[in-house]
Amino acid sequence: MSQLTHRKNLQDTAAHIGVVILRTVLLVGFSYIILYPVILMFSKAFMAQQDVFDNSVLWIPxxxxxxxxxxAATTMQYGKSLLNSVLFALLSTLLQMLPCLMAGYAFARYDFKGSGILFAVVVLTILVPPQQFMTPLYLHLSQFDIFGLIKALNNGQALNLTATYIPYFLMSLTGFGLRNGLFIFMFRQSFRGIPRETEEAAMVDGAGPFRIFWQIMLPSSVTILVTVMLFSFVWQYNDTYYSSLLLPNVRTLPQAYELFDSAITGWNGDLSVTNMLSQYVLDDPKVLSLLRNSAIILILAPLLAVYAVAQRYFIQSIERSGLVG
Amino acid sequence: MKRKGLSLQKKRSAWAYMFLSPWLFGVLFVFAFPMFLSLSFAFSNVTVDNGYSLQFVGLQNFHEALFVDQNFLQHFATTIGNMLYNVPIILVYSFLVAVLLKENFAGVTVFKFIFFLPVILSSDLFFSLLNNFGSTSASSLDSVMAGAGSSGMLQSLNLSEYLVELGLSREMVNIITSPVDKVYEIVTCSGIQIFIFLAGINSVPPTLYEAATVEGANGWEKFWKITFPMVMPMILVNVVYSIVDTFMSESNLVMEYVYELSFKNFNFGLSSAICWIYFAVISVILAIVFAVISKRTFYYT
Known part of the structure; x- marks a missing residue:
C-alpha cells in the first residue's frame, strides 16, 4: 500500500517537472520573440559605425x-520635443478624465430616459474609425463659420480654428479624444462594482449628487483612474494622428523623428546637423539603421521608464477586472 | 397638498444629464455633426478653396470606391483577410499564455512584464523600425525582421522549401508556415488579450475545482469542464476587442489610404464614402460575431 502511494507520488513529481519544463520553454520562447527587436534596438543604438561593417559583430557592440x-538627440532637439510630447500626452490625459468619469458615473448609477440609446452612442464612438469624424471636423473648423455670422463680422473671412488649440481643447474636454469611448466604458464598469450602500448612506446624511461623486465615488476608484490615465498617456504619446491634426505648430517626438529621418536620408540644409552627421556613411542603409535605432530608443525610453515604475497598475488592473468585466 | 419641485425620478434624470453634459456637447458637435458632414461628403463632390462647397452627385463616390478605385478593395480585402486569419490565432495564443501565467511560480512577474511590453511599445515608429530592418538592406542581419513579420527569425523559409520537396502543394505550405511568419505580429497584438483571459481564469471560484477534485476529476477534465466554460464570456470580449483593435488602428492599410486620399489628394468625397463602407462592413462583421459567440457562451451567475 505504502509502495503504491510512493509510486503515485513519484508519478506526480515527474508530471509536475514535465509541466514546469514545458511551461518554461514556451514562455521563454514567446518572450524571446517579444524581446528580440528590443534587444536588437539597444544593441544597434550603441554600436559604432565600424562594427556594422565588421561581420564578426552581431549583437554585442x-x-x-x-x-x-x-x-539623434541634437537633430531631433530632443529636450524640447520630449517636453512637447509629454506635455501633450499629460494634458490630454488630465483634460479627458473628468468628462469620461462623469459620463461613466451617469451610465453606471442613473436610470434615466434615453440611457440605453446614449450608451449605444458610447459603443458607437468606439466602433467608428477616428478618421471618419475627424476629417470633416477638421475641414469644418478650418473654415469655421456660424450661419455666415463670422464672415459678416470678419470682413468676409471665415475663421481658421485649426491653427489654434480650440479643436484640441474641444475634443479633450468633451470626452472625444483618443479612445475615450473605451475609457467611459471602463469607468462605468468600475463604478458599477462599488456597493450602493455607501452612496445611500451619504445621501441620507444629506450629501448632494455632486458631492457623492467627488468625495465617495472618486476616492473609491483611484486604481481604475490611475490605470486609465496610464493607458491614455501611453496611447497619446505613441499616437501620431491626433497630435499632427490637433497641434499643427507643436513639434512632438514623432514629428521630430520625421525631420530626423529626412535629415539623415537627405541633407535638409541644417549646417549644425550636417557637421555631426558628416562622420557617418549615410549612403549605407545599415548605418542609417543605427541612427534610426538611436532615435527611437530616445523616443521610447520615457515610456519604458513609466512602464517599469507603474507596471503593476497596468497589469493588475486588467488582471482583476478584465478591463471591461 | 401641492408637490414641491420635481419628482425624485425627474430630479435624478436631471442630475444624470448634468453629469453627461460635457460628453453630450461632444456627441452633438464633435461626433454627430461631423458624422452628418461625412455623410453629405460621401454623396457629394467636395471642392476645397477658401471654404468647401458640395455638389450633390448621388452614389458616384460609392461607385468609384467599389468599381473604379483600384486600391480600396484590395486594401480592404487584405485588412479583412488579416483580421479573419489573425483573430483566431491571437485567441488561441493569448489563452495559452494566460493558462501558463495563471500559476504563481518564481519569475511569473517577469514574464507578465514581458508579455505586456508590446502594449507599451505599440508605437508606429517602433513598427517602422522593424520594417526598416528588412526593406532597406539585404544583409543577413538586417533582413532578419523582414516585413512586419519575422521570417528570418524562425527560418520558416527552409521549412517551407522542405515541405514543398516533400510533395505538398505551395498553397498548403503557405497555410502551414504563414502563422510562423506572422508570429511577431500575433505576439505584439495579444498584450491586452492575455490579461483579459487571465482575469477570467482568476475569477473562477476555487470551490468548483475543489468539488471536482473530490469527485476525482483530473487536470485535463478540470480544464475543459470548468476553466474553459467559465472563461467563455472573456472569449467574446477578446474577439470584439481584437477585431476593433485591428480595424481602428491608424496604421492599417485602409485607414492609411483614407488619410492619403483626404490630406494628400483632397478627395474628401471618396474618402468619406470609403469610411462609410468600411464602418458598415465592420458593424456587420461585429454583429455576426457577437450573435454567434454570445449564443454559445455560458454565463455562470
Missing amino acids: RHFTLDNVKV
Missing part, C-alpha cells in the same frame, strides 16, 4: 559609443 544617440 565591439566599439561602444554614445555618438549615435547624441546625434
Whole structure:
C-alpha cells in the first residue's frame, strides 16, 4: 500500500517537472520573440559605425559609443520635443478624465430616459474609425463659420480654428479624444462594482449628487483612474494622428523623428546637423539603421521608464477586472 | 397638498444629464455633426478653396470606391483577410499564455512584464523600425525582421522549401508556415488579450475545482469542464476587442489610404464614402460575431 502511494507520488513529481519544463520553454520562447527587436534596438543604438561593417559583430557592440544617440538627440532637439510630447500626452490625459468619469458615473448609477440609446452612442464612438469624424471636423473648423455670422463680422473671412488649440481643447474636454469611448466604458464598469450602500448612506446624511461623486465615488476608484490615465498617456504619446491634426505648430517626438529621418536620408540644409552627421556613411542603409535605432530608443525610453515604475497598475488592473468585466 | 419641485425620478434624470453634459456637447458637435458632414461628403463632390462647397452627385463616390478605385478593395480585402486569419490565432495564443501565467511560480512577474511590453511599445515608429530592418538592406542581419513579420527569425523559409520537396502543394505550405511568419505580429497584438483571459481564469471560484477534485476529476477534465466554460464570456470580449483593435488602428492599410486620399489628394468625397463602407462592413462583421459567440457562451451567475 505504502509502495503504491510512493509510486503515485513519484508519478506526480515527474508530471509536475514535465509541466514546469514545458511551461518554461514556451514562455521563454514567446518572450524571446517579444524581446528580440528590443534587444536588437539597444544593441544597434550603441554600436559604432565600424562594427556594422565588421561581420564578426552581431549583437554585442565591439566599439561602444554614445555618438549615435547624441546625434539623434541634437537633430531631433530632443529636450524640447520630449517636453512637447509629454506635455501633450499629460494634458490630454488630465483634460479627458473628468468628462469620461462623469459620463461613466451617469451610465453606471442613473436610470434615466434615453440611457440605453446614449450608451449605444458610447459603443458607437468606439466602433467608428477616428478618421471618419475627424476629417470633416477638421475641414469644418478650418473654415469655421456660424450661419455666415463670422464672415459678416470678419470682413468676409471665415475663421481658421485649426491653427489654434480650440479643436484640441474641444475634443479633450468633451470626452472625444483618443479612445475615450473605451475609457467611459471602463469607468462605468468600475463604478458599477462599488456597493450602493455607501452612496445611500451619504445621501441620507444629506450629501448632494455632486458631492457623492467627488468625495465617495472618486476616492473609491483611484486604481481604475490611475490605470486609465496610464493607458491614455501611453496611447497619446505613441499616437501620431491626433497630435499632427490637433497641434499643427507643436513639434512632438514623432514629428521630430520625421525631420530626423529626412535629415539623415537627405541633407535638409541644417549646417549644425550636417557637421555631426558628416562622420557617418549615410549612403549605407545599415548605418542609417543605427541612427534610426538611436532615435527611437530616445523616443521610447520615457515610456519604458513609466512602464517599469507603474507596471503593476497596468497589469493588475486588467488582471482583476478584465478591463471591461 | 401641492408637490414641491420635481419628482425624485425627474430630479435624478436631471442630475444624470448634468453629469453627461460635457460628453453630450461632444456627441452633438464633435461626433454627430461631423458624422452628418461625412455623410453629405460621401454623396457629394467636395471642392476645397477658401471654404468647401458640395455638389450633390448621388452614389458616384460609392461607385468609384467599389468599381473604379483600384486600391480600396484590395486594401480592404487584405485588412479583412488579416483580421479573419489573425483573430483566431491571437485567441488561441493569448489563452495559452494566460493558462501558463495563471500559476504563481518564481519569475511569473517577469514574464507578465514581458508579455505586456508590446502594449507599451505599440508605437508606429517602433513598427517602422522593424520594417526598416528588412526593406532597406539585404544583409543577413538586417533582413532578419523582414516585413512586419519575422521570417528570418524562425527560418520558416527552409521549412517551407522542405515541405514543398516533400510533395505538398505551395498553397498548403503557405497555410502551414504563414502563422510562423506572422508570429511577431500575433505576439505584439495579444498584450491586452492575455490579461483579459487571465482575469477570467482568476475569477473562477476555487470551490468548483475543489468539488471536482473530490469527485476525482483530473487536470485535463478540470480544464475543459470548468476553466474553459467559465472563461467563455472573456472569449467574446477578446474577439470584439481584437477585431476593433485591428480595424481602428491608424496604421492599417485602409485607414492609411483614407488619410492619403483626404490630406494628400483632397478627395474628401471618396474618402468619406470609403469610411462609410468600411464602418458598415465592420458593424456587420461585429454583429455576426457577437450573435454567434454570445449564443454559445455560458454565463455562470
